[in-house]
Amino acid sequence: MTRSTTAILKAAAAAATVAVLAGPAAADSFPEREVQMIIPFGPGGATDIIFRLIAAEAEKHLGQAIVPVNMPGAGATRGSRHVLEAAPDGYTVLASHDTIALSNLAGMVDYSYDAFAPVALVTQTINIASTHADHPAQTAADIAEMVRENPGRVRFSMIPTSTDHFFWAQFFDAAGISMDDVRMVGYADTGEQVAALMAREIDFTVLNMPSGGAHYAAGTFRPLGVAHDARLGSLPDAPTMAEQGIALEHATSRGIFAPLGTPQDRVDTLAAAFGAALETPELVSRIETEFGSIVRFLQGAEYQAFLDANLEGLTRAAGNIDFEG
Incomplete structure (x- = not known):
């Protein structure tokens, strides 16, 4: 074996040793x-x-x-x-x-x-089924009866393909309401839905504390049912869906x-x-x-x-x- 070959092999062995030692160190150094x-x-x-x-x-x-x-x-x-x-x-x-x-x-x-x-x-x-203060519905449990008495006339707002669109689909299923008996009204964003509810253009919408908290506090909107396993500390008087016999967390x-x-x-x-x-x-x-x-x-x-x-x-x-x- 020539001197140059020996030197190359030693260098390769040293590089391999460095690579082995550097592997764990590199992993531990993230990020x-x-x-x-x-x-x-x-x-x-x-x-x-x-x-x-x-x-x-x-x-x-x-x-x-x-x-x-x-x-x-x-x-x-x-x-x-x-x-x-x-x-x-x-x-x-x-x-x-x-x-x-x-x-x-x-x-x-x-x-x-x-x-x-x-x-x-x-x-x-946490999402909350909501309506305006003058609406006859007092709780989420009232919605099913309203739909049965007024098929095709009760209006629900949603943003197409959004969380609230799916909320209503899951709510209807849990409450025994047929999608054929409700009227879904689409809006571009939450702001438009809030404006529509204030104008009484719709009966129900889906809000949460960021979008509805001020309206609940002012008494202009009413929370009908909280889709959570416990009442919210910020809405202690609003019942959960489960308390109303509706199996829905959302x-x-x-x-x-x-x-x-x-x-x-x-x-x-x-x-x-x-x-x-x-x-x-x-x-x-x-x-x-x-x-x-x-x-x-x-x-x-x-x-x-x-x-x-x-x-x-x-x-x-x-x-x-x-x-x-």
Whole structure:
């Protein structure tokens, strides 16, 4: 063996040793740069603000900046597709909610939750069946009787293919109401629905504390039923759906997702940072008092089970929705 060959072999062995030693170190060093958090909605809405608040706290535990990037468009699918196609290295995540599954069920995209690696559920904003103060309905349980007595005349507002569209489909199923007996009225956004309810153009709409809290407090709107397993602290007198014999829990469930194939240790690192952030009392207080939402942190198998159950319920509801209508 020549001297040059020996030197090459020694160099190769040294490089291999360095590579072996560097492997775990590289894995342990994540993240080494900022993480982009894609929000598939425009700035200023509840989803945007809540994720920004959580990210600002989570980055203190992650050790690197988490940079929110608004990427609205195409019914919130422009941002989700961007993350779907991003490198699975943990440096790009999606901050979204049920719209991932809703867009798939409505035929807008060909992917759903299973196209991503779930990182963590962070908050839920509980949905509330509501009406105006002068309406004869006093509770959600009154709605079914009104529909039976006035088939085709009771008006329900919704944003097509949105959370509230699915809310009503699931409510009708739980309350024994046929979709053929109701009149669905579509609006572009929540603001239009609120204006329509104030003008008495509709009978019922779906609100939450961010969109309806001030109206409940002023007495202009009436909360008929809270779709949660317990009464809300901010609405202690409003009964739950279950208290009225309606088996329905419904919320806008916000979570973090990574591209499919992201190494599990990186997913776990991200989840740990968000989990630590949600243990901050000041942050929890803001989420609950300013945004009428609850902190609910799930990761790993628990979050996957939640997504599976969520998708199952939405899929059943989709069977009762005419997306072309």
